[in-house]
Amino acid sequence: MTNTMLDFLIxxxxxxxxxIYGISVKRNAIRMLFAVEMIVNAANLNLVAFARFLPNSxxxxxxxxxxxxxxxxxxxGLALIIVAYRMYKNVDIAEFRSLKG
Amino acid sequence: MADAVFLGLAIITIGSAIAAxxxxxxxxxxxxxxxxxxxxxxxxxxxxxxFVAMFQIAVYIGSIAVLIxxxxxxxxxxxxxxxxxxxxxxxxxxxxxLALMLGLxxxxxxxxIKTITTDEPPVDFRxxxxxxxxxxxxxxxxxxxxxxxxxxxxxxxxxxxxxTNDQHNA
Numbered sequence: 517m518t519n520t521m522l523d524f525l526i527x528x529x530x531x532x533x534x535x536i537y538g539i540s541v542k543r544n545a546i547r548m549l550f551a552v553e554m555i556v557n558a559a560n561l562n563l564v565a566f567a568r569f570l571p572n573s574x575x576x577x578x579x580x581x582x583x584x585x586x587x588x589x590x591x592x593g594l595a596l597i598i599v600a601y602r603m604y605k606n607v608d609i610a611e612f613r614s615l616k617g
Numbered sequence: 618m619a620d621a622v623f624l625g626l627a628i629i630t631i632g633s634a635i636a637a638x639x640x641x642x643x644x645x646x647x648x649x650x651x652x653x654x655x656x657x658x659x660x661x662x663x664x665x666x667x668f669v670a671m672f673q674i675a676v677y678i679g680s681i682a683v684l685i686x687x688x689x690x691x692x693x694x695x696x697x698x699x700x701x702x703x704x705x706x707x708x709x710x711x712x713x714x715l716a717l718m719l720g721l722x723x724x725x726x727x728x729x730i731k732t733i734t735t736d737e738p739p740v741d742f743r744x745x746x747x748x749x750x751x752x753x754x755x756x757x758x759x760x761x762x763x764x765x766x767x768x769x770x771x772x773x774x775x776x777x778x779x780x781t782n783d784q785h786n787a
Binding site: 518519520521522523524525526527529530531532533534535536537538541542544546547549550551553554557560561564565568569570571572573576579580581583584585586587588590591592594595596597598601602605606607608610 | 620623627630631634635637638643646647650653654657660661663664665666668669672673676677680681684685688689691692693696699700701702703706707709710711713714715717718721722725726730731733734735737738739740742744745748749753756760763764767768770771772774775777
């Protein structure tokens with residue numbers, strides 16, 4: 517294998533950083549969900565990379581669990597966005613004021 | 618050292634991740650997100666984990682990305698193209714992103730990880746199936762329950778009560 521573990525970890529760090537940028541800067545709820553997906557994918561890439569380089573099947577098993585849980589999270593997240601959109605006619609999170617203290 | 622396939626995949630993944638957040642239209646953004654998820658599936662193939670790669674394609678590109686596309690289409694047209702951002706917050710976000718990249722990169726480079734390579738054969742995916750059905754079976758059952766309850770929860774959340782009342786009255 518020509519690629520080292522460091523290469524995969526660097527891609528993972530870049531994806532994590534972009535995801536955190538998206539979460540902290542964007543105000544569109546759907547774009548924030550994109551950013552969360554990127555962070556989850558960076559974590560999955562780390563799990564599978566460690567599973568490959570320390571030969572072990574558990575990393576892949578956990579990546580599979582993580583992908584399934586992410587699917588559940590997206591379903592609920594999108595339902596929440598649709599409910600909020602119906603209430604406020606907007607997807608800008610600064611407009612969702614009911615829970616604001 | 619990384620090979621050409623790896624570099625191509627890295628460019629696709631990172632480039633479409635940036636595009637997903639920065640492209641003006643949310644529809645193109647969600648298509649770019651598909652590119653990121655597909656790139657990650659490609660990395661899984663490079664890591665000799667074809668089962669996880671297929672799972673990633675089936676779940677992420679097949680269902681999550683399509684679900685996001687449909688949700689975007691449910692939103693009003695002008696909201697898809699609107700881009701509201703605070704300039705100062707944006708610069709702070711870029712600073713945070715660079716600090717994270719440099720900080721985590723420095724930590725990883727200073728650890729001994731860069732010397733790790735492997736010549737071992739990849740794990741057979743039959744082993745994963747065995748693991749799922751022997752050691753991890755309670756977690757597998759629990760995951761099924763979580764998925765079912767999240768789908769029911771999503772349906773309950775998105776239900777329109779005014780519509781059902783109208784039908785009931787009519």
